[in-house]
Amino acid sequence: MGVLKERFKAKADDQAAEIKDILKEHGSKKIGEVQLSQIYQGMRGITGLVSETSLLDAQDGIRFRGYSIPELQNLLPKIEGGSEPLPEGLFYLMLVGDLPTDADAHHITALWQRRSHVPNHVFDTIEALPVNTHPMTQFVVGVMALQTESSFARRYADGMNKKEYWDAVFDDSMDLIARLPRIAAYIYRRKYKGGDHIQPNGLLDWAGNFAHMLGYSDDGFKELMRLYLTIHADHEGGNVSAHTTHLVGSALSDPYLSFAAGMNGLAGPLHGLANQEVIKWIFEMREELGTETPSKEQIAEYVQKTLSSGKVVPGYGHAVLRKTDPRFTAQMEFGKKHMPDDPLVQTVWNIYDAVPPILQSLGKIKNPWPNVDAHSGALLVHYGMVEYEFYTVLFGVSRALGVLASLIWDRALGFAIERPKSVTTDLVKEWIKGEGEIWGE
Ligand code: HAX
Numbered sequence: 001m002g003v004l005k006e007r008f009k010a011k012a013d014d015q016a017a018e019i020k021d022i023l024k025e026h027g028s029k030k031i032g033e034v035q036l037s038q039i040y041q042g043m044r045g046i047t048g049l050v051s052e053t054s055l056l057d058a059q060d061g062i063r064f065r066g067y068s069i070p071e072l073q074n075l076l077p078k079i080e081g082g083s084e085p086l087p088e089g090l091f092y093l094m095l096v097g098d099l100p101t102d103a104d105a106h107h108i109t110a111l112w113q114r115r116s117h118v119p120n121h122v123f124d125t126i127e128a129l130p131v132n133t134h135p136m137t138q139f140v141v142g143v144m145a146l147q148t149e150s151s152f153a154r155r156y157a158d159g160m161n162k163k164e165y166w167d168a169v170f171d172d173s174m175d176l177i178a179r180l181p182r183i184a185a186y187i188y189r190r191k192y193k194g195g196d197h198i199q200p201n202g203l204l205d206w207a208g209n210f211a212h213m214l215g216y217s218d219d220g221f222k223e224l225m226r227l228y229l230t231i232h233a234d235h236e237g238g239n240v241s242a243h244t245t246h247l248v249g250s251a252l253s254d255p256y257l258s259f260a261a262g263m264n265g266l267a268g269p270l271h272g273l274a275n276q277e278v279i280k281w282i283f284e285m286r287e288e289l290g291t292e293t294p295s296k297e298q299i300a301e302y303v304q305k306t307l308s309s310g311k312v313v314p315g316y317g318h319a320v321l322r323k324t325d326p327r328f329t330a331q332m333e334f335g336k337k338h339m340p341d342d343p344l345v346q347t348v349w350n351i352y353d354a355v356p357p358i359l360q361s362l363g364k365i366k367n368p369w370p371n372v373d374a375h376s377g378a379l380l381v382h383y384g385m386v387e388y389e390f391y392t393v394l395f396g397v398s399r400a401l402g403v404l405a406s407l408i409w410d411r412a413l414g415f416a417i418e419r420p421k422s423v424t425t426d427l428v429k430e431w432i433k434g435e436g437e438i439w440g441e
């Protein structure tokens with residue numbers, strides 16, 4: 001870990017000095033105006049956070065430290081003979097800010113292998129839950145049980161100097177990321193494979209070993225996991241899972257507490273749970289129509305039915321994006337390469353043709369295009385993972401990379417406890433009449 005920590009610290013010190021200078025010279029500059037509607041409607045479009053690991057553009061989609069997903073598919077290290085990026089490399093990029101060499105990525109693989117031991121009480125805690133408990137609940141409970149291992153919590157209790165916070169968050173984050181695949185795979189095998197668990201393989205990379213512990217030996221599935229765990233890792237700072245992790249961490253809650261909080265947000269159907277909702281929706285459509293290959297016309301009718309019963313079309317729309325999500329496109333490319341004739345994958349592509357014009361015609365939806373969740377499930381089903389309630393756990397394992405790299409940065413840069421101002425509608429009404437001051441000074 002020594003080299004990685006040193007490289008991170010050198011970057012963080014430079015960045016902290018730069019931010020100090022920026023704030024000294026420009027700290028009082030205004031960056032925008034907030035409209036009343038924004039404070040009632042999810043703070044959409046209000047710039048209120050700094051997140052160093054990635055940046056989302058409404059048209060171009062996500063860039064990790066300036067690199068788009070297609071660029072990273074070329075530039076990040078891969079396993080020998082593989083063609084998908086290693087998530088270890090993306091983590092290095094997000095953490096250190098530079099592209100990793102093969103050796104840098106393999107160093108992280110080795111670090112995570114070494115730190116991946118999960119204490120027995122975590123499994124015992126999961127076992128205390130009914131087996132039909134939703135996998136995301138089991139996942140969060142597993143992470144919370146692991147909190148006993150927090151070095152941040154222990155060092156804070158021992159009177160840690162605030163200059164060392166980042167160091168303890170760094171250690172906890174590395175441990176947690178190293179252990180998540182084991183916990184996630186345990187939940188999968190417990191719930192769906194009768195508790196027939198598979199021991200880790202110390203020779204495999206982080207994603208490859210995860211695929212192995214889930215019980216999938218196909219090399220194609222391992223490649224899919226590498227891609228999947230890379231593209232779901234981060235989506236700048238304002239999405240619910242990233243923002244929640246950052247918010248809870250700002251109270252100096254340790255990385256286990258902060259990440260578990262973020263995962264509770266990911267478990268919402270408008271956020272990460274949308275990946276299970278998409279496949280559930282397609283399965284229900286196929287059943288209702290009595291065909292595995294619904295036509296575009298049949299899909300269009302089913303979409304209208306979904307909308308008229310007051311439900312959202314899962315996998316479509318986004319709070320920031322205004323074009324097809326490049327994470328959707330990356331998965332579509334994977335599908336074209338590995339399974340172009342798969343009927344479910346083809347249905348996803350037919351939905352992609354049928355849905356946007358319908359959503360557009362409603363006039364109120366700002367983004368009629370598919371997001372990451374519209375595609376992921378069909379690829380998993382292709383390899384036999386049909387248990388869609390588990391999908392958000394896969395997302396969560398990946399999301400740990402971005403939100404925890406960000407949390408390390410938060411503490412290294414000494415970011416403050418987050419505490420925006422709220423108001424009541426009574427105060428808003430007074431302010432409209434010119435009587436009350438809405439902004440606290
Ligand atoms: N189907 C039906 N209606 C939709 C819709 C969809 N896919 N997307 C948006 N709308 C509706 C909204 O519900 C809202 O309706 P009301 O005014 O009646 O409340 C209206 O269109 C305007 O919404 P918006 O401004 O376009 O979208 P928001 O920024 O408010 O919400 C969401 C963004 C992603 C939550 C939304 O598009 C949605 O619910 N999509 C379906 C669920 C989904 O796929 N979520 C995953 C998003 C990506 C992600 O976080 N992955 O983890």
